Amino acid sequence: MRGGPVRRLIELAHMSRAGTASDAYAPGDTVALFIPCYIDVVFPTVGKAVVSIFERLGVDLDYPAEQTCCGQPAFNGGHRKEALALAARFADVFEDYKWIVVPSGSCGAMTKRFYATLDPTSKAATVGARVWDLATFLVDILGIVDVGARFPHSVTMLDGCHGRRELGCTDAARRLLRAVGDIDYRELPAIEECCGFGGLFSVTFDALSTSMGSAKCANALATGADYLVSGDSSCLMHVGGMLDHRGSSLKTLHLAEVLASR
Amino acid sequence: MIDDADRTRFLARVSAALDRKDGAPGARDALASAAAPSSSAFEPPRDTPALARRFRDELALVSGETVFVPDGSAVDAEIARIVESRGLDPAAGDVGRADYAVLHADALIADTGSALVIERTADRRLAPYLPRTCIVVADASALHPTLSSAALAALLAAARNGDKGEAVIITGPARTADIEKTLVLGAHGPRHLITIITGIASPDESTAP
Amino acid sequence: MTIHFDRKQVHDDLHKPNAPAVLDASMRRAVEHKHAAQAAIAWDALRERAHEIKAYSIEHLDELLVRFEREFIARGGRVLWAQTADEAASRFLEICRKHGATSVVKGKSMLSEELELNARLTAAGVEPVETDLGEYIVQLAGERPSHIIAPAIHMSRQDVGSLFERKLKIDYTDDPEALSEIARLRLRSRYLEAGVGMTGANFGVAESGTVVVVENEGNGGLSSQAPPVQIVVIGIEKVIPTLDDLVVFLQLLARSGTGQKMTTYVHHFLGPVDGRAMYCIFVDAGRTELLADPIARESLYCIRCGACLNVCPIYRRVGGGAYGWVYPGPIGSVITPSMIGMEDAGELPFASTLCGACAQECPVKIDLPHLLVHQRARSVDEGAASSTMENSAVSSWARAMSSSRGYAYAVAAARIAGVFSPVLPWISSAVRAWSKQRSMPKVAAMTFKDWWSER
Numbered sequence: 001m002r003g004g005p006v007r008r009l010i011e012l013a014h015m016s017r018a019g020t021a022s023d024a025y026a027p028g029d030t031v032a033l034f035i036p037c038y039i040d041v042v043f044p045t046v047g048k049a050v051v052s053i054f055e056r057l058g059v060d061l062d063y064p065a066e067q068t069c070c071g072q073p074a075f076n077g078g079h080r081k082e083a084l085a086l087a088a089r090f091a092d093v094f095e096d097y098k099w100i101v102v103p104s105g106s107c108g109a110m111t112k113r114f115y116a117t118l119d120p121t122s123k124a125a126t127v128g129a130r131v132w133d134l135a136t137f138l139v140d141i142l143g144i145v146d147v148g149a150r151f152p153h154s155v156t157m158l159d160g161c162h163g164r165r166e167l168g169c170t171d172a173a174r175r176l177l178r179a180v181g182d183i184d185y186r187e188l189p190a191i192e193e194c195c196g197f198g199g200l201f202s203v204t205f206d207a208l209s210t211s212m213g214s215a216k217c218a219n220a221l222a223t224g225a226d227y228l229v230s231g232d233s234s235c236l237m238h239v240g241g242m243l244d245h246r247g248s249s250l251k252t253l254h255l256a257e258v259l260a261s262r
Numbered sequence: 263m264i265d266d267a268d269r270t271r272f273l274a275r276v277s278a279a280l281d282r283k284d285g286a287p288g289a290r291d292a293l294a295s296a297a298a299p300s301s302s303a304f305e306p307p308r309d310t311p312a313l314a315r316r317f318r319d320e321l322a323l324v325s326g327e328t329v330f331v332p333d334g335s336a337v338d339a340e341i342a343r344i345v346e347s348r349g350l351d352p353a354a355g356d357v358g359r360a361d362y363a364v365l366h367a368d369a370l371i372a373d374t375g376s377a378l379v380i381e382r383t384a385d386r387r388l389a390p391y392l393p394r395t396c397i398v399v400a401d402a403s404a405l406h407p408t409l410s411s412a413a414l415a416a417l418l419a420a421a422r423n424g425d426k427g428e429a430v431i432i433t434g435p436a437r438t439a440d441i442e443k444t445l446v447l448g449a450h451g452p453r454h455l456i457t458i459i460t461g462i463a464s465p466d467e468s469t470a471p
Numbered sequence: 472m473t474i475h476f477d478r479k480q481v482h483d484d485l486h487k488p489n490a491p492a493v494l495d496a497s498m499r500r501a502v503e504h505k506h507a508a509q510a511a512i513a514w515d516a517l518r519e520r521a522h523e524i525k526a527y528s529i530e531h532l533d534e535l536l537v538r539f540e541r542e543f544i545a546r547g548g549r550v551l552w553a554q555t556a557d558e559a560a561s562r563f564l565e566i567c568r569k570h571g572a573t574s575v576v577k578g579k580s581m582l583s584e585e586l587e588l589n590a591r592l593t594a595a596g597v598e599p600v601e602t603d604l605g606e607y608i609v610q611l612a613g614e615r616p617s618h619i620i621a622p623a624i625h626m627s628r629q630d631v632g633s634l635f636e637r638k639l640k641i642d643y644t645d646d647p648e649a650l651s652e653i654a655r656l657r658l659r660s661r662y663l664e665a666g667v668g669m670t671g672a673n674f675g676v677a678e679s680g681t682v683v684v685v686e687n688e689g690n691g692g693l694s695s696q697a698p699p700v701q702i703v704v705i706g707i708e709k710v711i712p713t714l715d716d717l718v719v720f721l722q723l724l725a726r727s728g729t730g731q732k733m734t735t736y737v738h739h740f741l742g743p744v745d746g747r748a749m750y751c752i753f754v755d756a757g758r759t760e761l762l763a764d765p766i767a768r769e770s771l772y773c774i775r776c777g778a779c780l781n782v783c784p785i786y787r788r789v790g791g792g793a794y795g796w797v798y799p800g801p802i803g804s805v806i807t808p809s810m811i812g813m814e815d816a817g818e819l820p821f822a823s824t825l826c827g828a829c830a831q832e833c834p835v836k837i838d839l840p841h842l843l844v845h846q847r848a849r850s851v852d853e854g855a856a857s858s859t860m861e862n863s864a865v866s867s868w869a870r871a872m873s874s875s876r877g878y879a880y881a882v883a884a885a886r887i888a889g890v891f892s893p894v895l896p897w898i899s900s901a902v903r904a905w906s907k908q909r910s911m912p913k914v915a916a917m918t919f920k921d922w923w924s925e926r
Contacts, residue, residue, distance in 0.1 A: 002523065002526060002527075003522055003523060003526050003836075004522065004525070004526045004529075004768075004769040004772065004836075004837070004838070005765055005766050005768065005769050006766065006769060006838040006841045006842075007522075007526075007838075035919050037872070037878075038912075039919065040918050040919040041882055041885065041914055041915060041918050041919075042912045042913065042914065042915060043915070044915045044917065044921075044922055047922075048919070048922060051923075063923050065875070065920055065923065065924065066875050068872040068873070068874075068875065068877075069872040069878075071869070071872070073865065073868065073869075074865055074868075074869045075844065076825060076844060076847070077847065077851070077861070077862075077865045078844065078846075078847030078848040078849070078850055078851035078852075079848070079851055079862075079865050079866065079869065080848045080851075080852075082865065082866065082869035082870075083869075085869070085873055086869060086872055086873065089872075089873060117841060161824065161826035161828075162825075162827070164827075165826070165827040165828075165830070165831060192828070193784060193828075194784050194824050194826035194828065196784070196824060197824065198823070198824025198825060198826070199824075200861070200865075201821070201822075201823070201824050202904075202905065203900075203901040203904040203905050204821065204861065204904070205485060205486065205821070206904040206905065206907060206908075207486055207487060207488055208485070208486075208488050208784075208785060208788055208789070208822070209824075210907065210908040210909070211488055211788055212784050212788075212824075213908070213909075214908075237912050238909065240910075241905075241908075241909030241910045241911070241912065242908055242909050244909075244910040245908055245909050245910050268551075268554075268558075269552050271554070272552035272553075272554055272753070272755065273536065273537065273552070275554065275755065275759050276532055276533045276536065276707065276755075276759055276762065277533045278759075278763070279759040279760075279762035279763035279768075280532065280533060280762065281765075282533065320732070324731075324735070358663070373732070374732040374733045376733055382741075382744065383744060384744045384745060384746050384747065387696045387744065388692075388693070388696055388697060390692060390736075391689050391692040391693050391696065392693070409718070409721060409722055410718065411714075411715055411718050414718060417714075417739055418714045418715075420741055421676070421678075421679035421681045421714055421739065421741060422678075422679060422714070424546060424742075425741050425742075426546065426741050426742040426743060426744045426745075427741050427742070428692075428696065428738060428739065428740050428741060429739040429741060430692065430736055430737065430738050430739065431721075431733065431736070431737040431739075432735065432736060433732070433733040433735050433736075434735055436687065436689035436735055436736075437687050437735055438604045438605075438651060438687060438688045440603070440604040440605035440608065440622065440623050440624075441604070441608075441623065441626075441628050441631050441647040441650055441651070442493075442626075442627060442628050442647065443497050443500075443624070444628070444647040446647050446648050446651040448651075448652075449604055449654075449655060449687070449688035449689060449690070450602065450604075450658065450688045450689040450690040450693055451688065451689020451690075451692060451693070451735070451736070452689070
């Protein structure tokens with residue numbers, strides 16, 4: 001027996017990629033940086049942190065500067081045509097790279113998972129399959145858990161939903177954090193519950209969004225940690241924005257920024 | 263009342279939605295399906311006393327009671343004892359007025375504390391539901407570890423043989439939590455469910471280290 | 472009769488979340504309970520199997536319906552087909568008239584809610600009597616059920632006590648046991664007097680023409696068996712191929728919805744014994760709309776367990792009534808626009824962060840987030856999306872993203888506007904919505920692109 005229609009899209013994407021299996025990472029392989037639009041413009045330090053981590057690990061990097069956006073806001077908003085166009089552009093920009101790394105679970109899921117269901121046999125689906133979120137790439141592809149970082153503070157981790165459920169990168173992120181020197185890691189209560197960002201949802205359904213954000217703030221504060229860390233700056237923009245608005249001293253950092261710390 | 267045109271129109275619409283190229287559907291004789299996978303991580307031990315103990319414990323979790331009667335011929339006496347000790351009125355077997363009903367189970371499922379009961383006649387159809395107390399009787403050999411095709415063999419056979427009536431899997435007394443999620447027993451169906459298992463003595467209490 | 476859907480009320484409810492706090496707490500407990508029950512078995516393997524069975528069933532629905540009909544008739548039952556709610560009510564009333572029934576005892580049926588069957592019966596002089604305790608309570612209160620599994624979850628015991636005191640003319644009590652006993656006694660005679668008993672169905676097994684109904688209270692057994700005539704009102708999507716397939720679902724069902732290992736009663740109706748009559752009314756009522764959409768048809772796999780509601784952060788905050796129709800939560804947001812119409816219900820699929828908690832819980836592995844996005848796309852395509860201002864904002868933004876130059880322009884405009892987006896009219900309302908409780912994100916003095924190009 002076979003699965004439902006969504007499954008079949010995913011199978012179709014797999015089949016059209018058959019024979020282009022990704023090999024193990026070989027030293028000297030170039031990694032292309034995929035820096036999401038909002039990180040480029042609002043949180044460039046996250047991008048810089050990613051660069052410094054890879055430089056420390058001796059990984060060859062490139063940054064194709066013509067990249068713009070993966071198209072997730074269009075896709076989530078039901079604008080398929082625009083999403084397809086942006087996916088095609090992403091594929092053109094990144095097609096020559098075997099490894100593409102992004103410091104974001106949600107953009108990672110868009111390219112790695114949703115390009116495949118959006119258009120299973122497209123170049124975007126093929127190229128998208130080569131995208132890795134930062135944590136999974138470090139732990140599962142490079143086989144590194146200790147990146148030589150030191151961060152002598154208490155932290156708790158917020159798990160972006162797409163990273164958690166679509167990419168399964170929570171485990172890798174947690175392992176990386178716990179391996180950081182002198183860190184005091186505290187598990188966030190109700191970690192599986194969405195923070196309420198959801199892209200455009202954050203403004204079109206702002207009451208719901210901030211209600212969910214409130215619960216996340218309360219849980220983060222309850223850990224007593226000094227820093228709230230996440231692999232997704234979008235979630236942090238929302239929760240951090242709420243914390244800041246309330247005058248909280250709880251600071252937010254992207255996982256990459258912690259891993260880049262010495 | 264039943265209009266063939268209605269039926270044709272209805273089914274044609276379903277077929278059209280499925281984008282059938284070959285017109286109206288026929289009924290396929292061979293229905294594809296593999297046997298269901300076993301549902302429980304519970305590894306069935308070979309010994310009946312363990313199944314009996316598990317059944318008793320699971321049924322207790324849903325507020326049902328279990329009684330063991332080693333000698334099958336003594337079951338009527340046990341029923342009489344239960345009836346008398348609780349002051350139950352048999353009402354000459356009139357299901358509508360009796361305080362209790364005796365049901366025969368074709369299978370008992372240890373994993374969930376459930377009993378499979380099949381009623382095939384009009385006068386018995388409300389026996390599992392109307393009286394306040396239900397007494398279910400089965401032999402220990404009817405114990406199965408999990409809810410599986412094997413455990414439900416009698417149900418599957420009744421369905422396949424064209425039997426009429428109802429096969430019901432009963433797990434404890436009737437319950438509701440519709441008011442503030444507060445558990446209340448005996449909502450509409452029986453308040454008490456007692457299962458008598460014959461052919462086995464009461465299983466030993468487990469001696470945990 | 473057209474279905475009543477108050478678009479404005481739904482919009483208001485989604486924007487002013489006000490479910491009682493007890494809902495969030497009870498959903499949380501339900502989820503913990505369920506996960507414990509699920510951990511005890513090979514849960515994921517079962518879900519996989521269930522998904523495959525449903526996929527097969529929906530793809531072969533027409534054949535299975537014909538097969539079920541054949542077998543059910545061979546068991547002495549009669550099958551009727553109702554394309555619309557009107558037709559369903561007509562068929563139902565024809566049966567009542569034929570058998571001289573003036574009252575109908577009802578087991579819980581979401582489908583009968585959809586069809587507004589109670590109102591139609593009442594209008595025709597046949598009295599519907601809800602027997603499920605939660606449904607009995609909301610019927611008495613003149614309200615709509617707020618949760619698939621627990622209809623009166625939104626009412627406190629004091630609410631119920633006052634209701635019974637007022638409507639049943641009895642002394643006030645708010646003890647749940649006493650209240651249940653009152654309901655039980657009131658309904659006793661109703662079961663035994665009714666000319667017709669009705670339930671929905673969880674499954675119809677094509678192989679054997681048998682009908683499966685699960686419940687805890689015993690009212691389903693009494694409603695279906697006490698009166699001389701039994702009517703099963705069943706959505707077409709409920710048919711599955713074989714009895715072995717049924718076993719998979721029996722293992723799955725209770726642990727999904729309520730976290731019990733089994734519901735108290737799993738009824739398997741084998742056909743009418745002598746002196747009784749049994750009817751199945753198969754209902755379409757918009758299901759072929761879903762079926763005709765090759766992606767959305769996956770939503771027909773739903774077994775109405777309520778698992779997606781339990782974990783949905785939106786449902787927990789807005790409650791069941793906010794979804795405007797019979798089915799709340801993620802599944803409701805997917806199917807309501809197809810069955811009611813995108814114009815009225817098109818906002819529902821947007822009220823989600825696509826967090827995926829629902830898909831993770833769904834026992835038949837329906838990819839609910841994918842279906843929500845699919846319905847959003849349909850809403851946009853049909854021009855029915857809730858805000859055209861938003862649509863043009865997304866279009867302009869996407870245009871900007873389609874070239875390096877457009878991107879650079881957007882960044883420059885963002886510096887001027889203080890926000891990262893080129894579309895001003897929509898922006899001011901978005902900024903307002905963001906800033907109520909959050910500091911605004913700031914455009915960095917030097918973007919990553921700038922920094923990299925200077926390296």
